Amino acid sequence: MRVVNKPFNKIDGMSLVKGKPLYTDDLCPPSALVVKVLRSPHAFARIKRIDTSEAEKLPGVECIFTYQNIHRKPFTRAGQCHPELSPYDKFLLDEYVRHVGDDVAIVAAVDEKTALNALKLIKVEYEVLKPVLDFETAEENPVLVHPEDDIFAHLPVGFDPKHNVACRVNFALGEVEKVLEECEVVISRTYKTQPQAQAMMETQRAFSYLDPYGRLVVVASTQIPFHARRILANALDIPASQIRVIKPRIGGGFGAKQTVNAEFYPALVTLKTGKPAKIVYTRSEVFNATTTRHAMKFTVTIGAMRDGKIRAIDVKALSNTGAYGEHAETTLGAAGKKVLPLYNKVEAVRFSGTAVYTNMVPGGALRGFGVTQGTYALESAVNELAAELNMDPTLIRDINMIKKGETTPLINMTTKGAGPDPMYMDSCMLDYCVKRGKELIKWEEKYPKYQVSRTKVRGLGMAIAQQGSGLPNIDMAAATIKLNDDGFFNLLVGATDLGTGAETILAQIAAETLGVDLEQIVVYSSDTDATPFDTGAYASSTTYTTGNAVIEAAVKMKEEIIKTGALYFNTQPEKIIFDGKYIICSATDEKISLADFSKKITYNLLHTQLSTTGSFVPKKQAPPYMAGFAEVEVDLETGKVEVVEFVGIVDCGTPINPKLARIQAEGGIVTGIGLALYEEVRYASNGKLVTDNFMDYKIPTRRDIGKITVEFAPGYEDTGPYGAKSIGEVVVNTVAPAIMDAIYNACGVRIRELPATPEKIWRALNC
Template sequence: MADKKKLRVVNNKTPSVDGKGLMQGRSFYTDDLAAPNSLVIKMLRSPHAFAHIKSIDVSEAQKLNGVALVLTYKDVPHVSFSRAGQGYPEPSPHDKFILDEYVRYVGDEVAMVAAIDEEVAEEALKLIKVEYEVLDPVLDFETAYENKSVIHPEDGIKEMFPIGFDPKKNVAASYEMEVGDVEKELRKSDVVVEETFYTQAQAHAMLETHSSNARLDEHNRLVIYSSTQTPFHMRRIMATTLGMPVSQIRFIKPRVGGGFGGKQAFHGEFFCALTTLRTGRPSRFVYTREEVFGASYTRHPMKISLKIGAMKDGRINAIDCRSLSDTGAYGEHALTVFMIVGSKVLPLYNKVDAVRFGGRVVYTNHVPAGAYRGYGAIQGNYALESTIDVLSEKLGMDPKRVREINSMKEKETSPIFEIMGEGTKGTAMIMESCKLPYCISRGAELIDWKNNYPRKVINDHKVRGYGMAIAMQGSGIPFIDMGSASIKLNDGGSYMVTVGATDIGQGSDTIISQIVAEELQTTVDKVLIYSSDTDLTPFDCGAYASSTTYVSGNAAWKAAQKMRARLIKEASQYLNVKEDEVEFDGTTFTAKDKSVTLNDLSIQWLYNKDLHQVSVTESYYGHVSPPPFMAAYAEVEVDLETGEYEVVNYVTVTDCGTTINPMLARGQVEGGVVQGLGMACFEAVKYDKKGNLLSNNFLNYHIPTHKEIYKLTTEFADSYEPTGPFGAKSVGEIGIDTPPAVICNAIYNATGVRVHSLPITPEKILKGLKELKK
């Protein structure tokens, strides 16, 4: 184990490597880099929730001055694929075509126009004549299974391996598992509680809308700039779908203005590619905010029913979880999100004798659902952690105590880890680092649980309620997610690091620089980092599944270790001593009375003696996925006359191993917490009865502003994960998991009203209060 006290760069405050440049307005986001005079791409979108295109006439649009290309389903390869942006083979069904003769939600793509400017492109859209056969949409996911409206009746769609795909029944995926005998254990239990919860669709609302642009380079290769989390997956999927060799496509990911899972998938990239390939001209496609809301994807809405059985002393015997998930029009991440409802939630209570999980993911005619930070975990956590409070009340115990007795501890495991992975079987693992007990007790101190729980009366109509929940995540997908890093030595003794790891604003460029600087005993300003570009950087699966710090960070650490060993070896040759006699302090190699500086050597190797480039490349994939853990507490002030409430303080204590960058780690936790609070309190994707999206802008889809966030108290446990880089685990997703359950529990403790559907609005609380009075 590395001694954390001796760390000089890692676990120390380091400003983001790109922070200053971005604040000063340097232009390095995707659309800033579009080629001048790019054709502008606009999309004709479906006005119907479900329809078949009977005829489509684009002749008038094509004739319009300034229009370069119009595409319909007749003009594009008819190859099914998944937009999900996952590894190969994907656990998501291949149920999407670039353009199709069916449209499956209001906003689905009908036809594309590329024109010299936006005005002409929009004019051309109006000239496209489409005759639709309108079909009966499925807009309630509880009626989707075996509905007479089949959303994917077409041929040519498929699963890549068994995921329970059954499109004729509107099923995108399904899953069942059981450990032990749940029915028997429930019968044995002194107390059984049963609750059902509903979670809503949530929008990512990253500030940079989806953008991409394309051009041909001097070799006539296709170069695509994309605001993406997964450049390497994109290159592979695009090559396969368009029938091109991978070698003819280059994806470049510049600065990305937020992703949160929303940029794991394809959005406009295919249309830029086709436009540029067919016209030879550069093109750009920037989604409007309305398109981001209405034509990208959301979090999967779910219905989750839980049964928990426990003994009088508080020991939980069995958990039974049934879920139904709404994947909307396409099945991106259908199975993987669904499985996480079980796999990253249920192991929290690992002392059960039996646990069961299962259900279906169904298609509907809503905006598709896809990857979103904390996917599956936030839905499962809301249901499980709310039910734990219901159970605690029935047991007459403090919910904190129930969690202390039953939750995961260090050196323990859960059978679920081996059974459930992401779309496949999982990987057994022991918790080498788990400071959850500390997180629970420290969080309780910070909120003064002893004196405050369950409520405090403020005045005749105001009370404060206190609630808690615990959570876990993972750190990448074992044996599937791979990251790699190359380091080369520059003259002057600085290092160029190239990584495929995808910085989307979370700060991976900074933490990878820190890891490399720490190992090479230098400073971050001597570590130049570039990410990610499929031509120039080594492979990385991309930024998802909380993988970057752990997987890509480990790759960078391995590469830095290799570079260090290489430098010492080469210095020993130069100094003519044995390798183990050389000491390297980051700037000077010393052996007995001889020494040489890295600066001198770096210049000599390039210009004077024994000429060569020193460079190394290393890769890493996880054999386990060590979970970070968290305990969270909230204090909410409720107006009993109106149901309105404020989250006065939100306390989190997180075990993410070593925080590579404590400030960025705080940013990840707090950013996640606030997105989670948005989902808990008010964010909601809303449709009218015909399936038209109502929440299609920031005035109708509300994300938290400075006026809603009062106080966040964020601490980290002292923890060290032996398999992580300098002891680190992931921290990108865990922050988002707890707020729905914590707020639900706090509101209950304040008012006696338990809200079983998200968001927990004042209106629902007041309704509950009125019912209690009856």
């Protein structure tokens, strides 16, 4: 391989580090109106009266929207393929507000101060309603978060708003009860995860203007430009042809920007006034008015034999989707579908999940997307089973986990359009990952614990995980390659690089396939008017799904060059060789450089534009795997946990760019550490999120993480581009369960509700 599997620098890296104006707010015309949103102070209320007359009189105020002067049409903000699995349960503005931070009114003014002053002048009289704040009892709660009748679900997802149910996910294989009865050991444990924040550094933001044809252009920090176009068209009730969405550089997303949110407001203002308009979310708006990881509760029952053989797993899951059902079904489903196949040798498995509405901040997408929550629960339960059996957790994995070339009918059952043929996990390197991780963490030497002082003990723990690589028969990506008159190529993709280096990786793939240098590929992404369709940056799809589309486009381009070369040399295509630099006629030994050839076919002969497009939809599950090992130090007096080291061995097939893959892993592990130890979420009794800023919501700092060690398993996935699988999300999943087990091994305390704060551990040790 010349270009792939090489640690190239990110092609946009130097511009980024030099602080160039490349992000949404940098590009907004200074004349843009400033848009602000009045947000609900109540968790649940009906707007009895709303008076904007005083605000409208304020000089500089351009327009104000309330539910009274805006059309009513249900939609979902979730960035998913159409028809979405998320219910259409949101309105641009509504008479009801369903969580603290829900939108009440939209103001556009000449500057920020005027807009904020106008918000203060809007008089709202609320009928404050009793909110639903406990998701564990939401289903039985007589109070309905969505009492309205005009909301609906496109697909049969178990949508039942009359019981506060957004969706249900159920699947089963074998007879769980029967097998459980036959088991020698059955454990049943309940685990809870907190609604973690994505906490990207750039808050949501967007600006809009009208193009020369009067169409709406929305420039947004989004992971899903094409879904955004469709969702905006639906919500604003205008044809998609009248909308163009442009994604500039993004200051991180992690799933936050897989839901359309800020985009609606400036778009409405521009459509009404014809003027450019922008919105930049405050950090408080991000916390209160966008989405979080879904808080979930799991009861996991595992049945096993004394020899460690796991025979049955039963998972009951409850997810809190908050006020709106964005990504409710898909995250809940992922918590089972991308977790349970890890243990493919079970005789029976069952997953029964419900996502409920509450009057809390909506759930949404966050790196790991339900799999993180599900993995924490299942892997913790397996670790508890190992403890119950007095068995090394790596041994119980060895006995039960999925290995190279194996499968389970569960994979077919939970994969859309899978058909009857078994999908073998031919590239699974989980076995290697566990073995290598044990070596690196010095498992044999240190497990389960060792004392470092009178009050400090170090413990070890581990977990395994998988994710997906795109969504089979759902995620579609396309790439267009265009040959230019100096022999360089444009690579146009709708995929969205969140900073991960996706564009670099796609350029590497294109260069490899075309046989050219990386410098000859010019990437453009992403613009719904100019780039081909891509579902977007989510579901760990870009490398695998878009990467394959790029290969197809590049293969076609080579064919085109050869075909056109044959015309140029007046011969048959079989006699033409393209080696990346020259087009060679093997019959005559004549050759022409690609640069000269491109000039000639553009200006002198043939007069043709070579342009090819490749499309791809995954057909097979190609999950990446990981084994994570934690060594922690617990202060027995205070309960404080320090991560000494976290070792992650990742099977992402053959990484296209090992350097960028490593940073994906390191970054994901730190997000996992945050989930495990620091990122505590607290609500006040009235339903107000208390931890709605970075003073109270603590993502890890660089002194909070210990040593991070990452290695890759030498794997190769046949269906992946040059052997690659995904990397972006799998890396989060093992962290919390591994750390929880390390804490347990150090001090005997089992934390079943994240995060493991010092006080929780101290209480368990002392109370």
